[in-house]
Amino acid sequence: MLMLVLVGVLSGTTVYVGIIQAYESRAVSLRTAEIQNQCTILCDQLYSYDYLSDNSSEVINSSLVQLTNIYSGRVMIVDQDLKVVKDTYALNEGRINVSERVVLCMRGQSTSYYDKKNHYIEVTSPIMEDGTDRIVGVMLASVSTDTIEDSLRIFHTKGRLILLVVYILVAVLAMLLSERIVRPLKRITRELEDTTEGYEWDGLHEETYAETKQISDAFNKLLSRLRQIDKSREEFVSNVSHELKTPLASMKVLADSLIFQENVPVELYEEFMQDIGKEIDRENEIINDLLTLVKMDKTAQDVNIRQTNVNDLLELILKRLRPIAEKKNVEMVLESFRPVVAEIDEVKMTLAISNLVENAIKYNMENGWVHVSLNADHRFFYVKVADSGIGIPKEDQEHVFERFFRVDKSHSKEVGGTGLGLAIARNAVLMHRGSIKVYSEANEGTTFTVRVPLLYQTGAE
Numbered sequence: 309m310l311m312l313v314l315v316g317v318l319s320g321t322t323v324y325v326g327i328i329q330a331y332e333s334r335a336v337s338l339r340t341a342e343i344q345n346q347c348t349i350l351c352d353q354l355y356s357y358d359y360l361s362d363n364s365s366e367v368i369n370s371s372l373v374q375l376t377n378i379y380s381g382r383v384m385i386v387d388q389d390l391k392v393v394k395d396t397y398a399l400n401e402g403r404i405n406v407s408e409r410v411v412l413c414m415r416g417q418s419t420s421y422y423d424k425k426n427h428y429i430e431v432t433s434p435i436m437e438d439g440t441d442r443i444v445g446v447m448l449a450s451v452s453t454d455t456i457e458d459s460l461r462i463f464h465t466k467g468r469l470i471l472l473v474v475y476i477l478v479a480v481l482a483m484l485l486s487e488r489i490v491r492p493l494k495r496i497t498r499e500l501e502d503t504t505e506g507y508e509w510d511g512l513h514e515e516t517y518a519e520t521k522q523i524s525d526a527f528n529k530l531l532s533r534l535r536q537i538d539k540s541r542e543e544f545v546s547n548v549s550h551e552l553k554t555p556l557a558s559m560k561v562l563a564d565s566l567i568f569q570e571n572v573p574v575e576l577y578e579e580f581m582q583d584i585g586k587e588i589d590r591e592n593e594i595i596n597d598l599l600t601l602v603k604m605d606k607t608a609q610d611v612n613i614r615q616t617n618v619n620d621l622l623e624l625i626l627k628r629l630r631p632i633a634e635k636k637n638v639e640m641v642l643e644s645f646r647p648v649v650a651e652i653d654e655v656k657m658t659l660a661i662s663n664l665v666e667n668a669i670k671y672n673m674e675n676g677w678v679h680v681s682l683n684a685d686h687r688f689f690y691v692k693v694a695d696s697g698i699g700i701p702k703e704d705q706e707h708v709f710e711r712f713f714r715v716d717k718s719h720s721k722e723v724g725g726t727g728l729g730l731a732i733a734r735n736a737v738l739m740h741r742g743s744i745k746v747y748s749e750a751n752e753g754t755t756f757t758v759r760v761p762l763l764y765q766t767g768a769e
């Protein structure tokens with residue numbers, strides 16, 4: 309608002325000063341041209357009346373008087389020897405005039421000069437011999453610019469008044485305008501303040517201007533993202549409690565059946581206690597996986613990036629998992645197309661790929677195979693984990709990375725696992741700004757591909 313007033317006042321003042329100056333210089337130059345014209349005409353007459361030798365010519369003298377009267381000025385005629393032949397003020401007659409402008413004019417350069425302070429214009433004009441360019445004298449006319457000053461003064465008084473009115477108008481206009489401009493913003497603020505309590509609100513709809521519409525849209529997007537996060541958090545919490553409750557429930561059943569049975573044989577005791585031990589292990593496994601996942605969710609906070617030889621890393625993973633594969637008689641092959649060194653967090657990358665290979669073994673057939681390959685180009689390295697296993701149905705493929713998702717809950721229970729492995733793997737890969745994809749055909753096999761940049765990239769996503 310202040311800004312608007314300032315702009316208004318500044319531009320008003322500039323225009324005003326500009327007009328005044330333009331008027332003044334135009335008036336002065338007009339007046340100068342007029343005088344110069346008159347002088348040129350008079351100079352011609354002067355020569356024809358031979359006024360320089362005899363200044364008694366009535367015609368010329370009355371013309372001079374007329375000129376000085378009209379413009380309230382003074383005329384001096386100077387001859388070739390710089391002697392003043394005629395002075396309408398009769399002060400300098402007979403004296404020598406060597407003023408700069410007279411001398412300049414005598415050399416053929418007519419001059420004009422505006423003395424703003426003392427309010428006069430001075431014009432010199434050469435008196436020339438007829439037909440030749442010989443200068444025989446100079447006419448020096450100075451005229452008052454009081455009339456110009458007078459009009460300027462009137463201009464000023466009126467101008468100031470107009471300016472004042474303009475300023476007031478600008479101020480009022482600015483006030484109204486800024487009030488209008490700010491109104492939607494105020495509405496937005498009020499709405500936001502009103503709704504800080506909860507998410508039960510259908511968002512901002514302030515569409516007065518394109519800009520407020522943009523703000524509203526951006527805000528609504530943010531709001532729906534927040535809701536989504538809130539929803540997935542709720543889901544996660546309920547999933548977690550469900551998963552943690554399952555082993556507990558089993559233990560409860562086992563314990564109860566021992567307590568409420570009389571004369572329980574020792575063998576049954578031992579068997580049930582073993583089962584309870586298994587459930588405890590399972591509970592532990594879930595908690596450990598959850599902790600890994602939550603730690604990873606903090607993204608990039610405690611990554612430990614090192615130059616790592618990926619070939620060695622894969623070899624080690626396969627070596628560790630070989631015993632499980634052998635149990636199922638699954639053949640494991642590692643194929644390295646080239647040596648790869650990349651900036652990665654060794655522990656997290658190992659976790660990710662271990663999970664993929666472990667799944668490839670777990671969800672495989674008896675006597676199946678697992679094929680792990682490593683390749684790279686100048687920007688990324690690629691790890692492919694392919695298996696000859698049970699495959700993942702098309703409709704489940706998009707869900708396998710979700711927490712606790714399992715294609716076949718009952719089968720999964722047999723082979724163990726928490727349903728968190730792929731979620732952990734995905735988080736680890738994303739942390740490296742990589743990508744992970746799944747290709748699978750039910751009953752034929754599954755391939756997971758991981759692409760990770762060779763150079764670690766920091767910065768927000």
Ligand SMILES: Nc1ncnc2c1ncn2[C@@H]1O[C@H](COP(=O)(O)OP(=O)(O)O)[C@@H](O)[C@H]1O
Nearest residue numbers: 667668671699714715725726727728729730754
């Ligand atoms: N290689 C694979 N072949 C077939 N199914 C797989 C494979 N990898 C993962 N899955 C399916 O995806 C689910 C999620 O995997 P994951 O997150 O590792 O959990 P889990 O603890 O069950 O292994 C598994 O339960 C399984 O149904």
Ligand SMILES: [Mg+2]
Nearest residue numbers: 667725729730
């Ligand atoms: Mg798994």
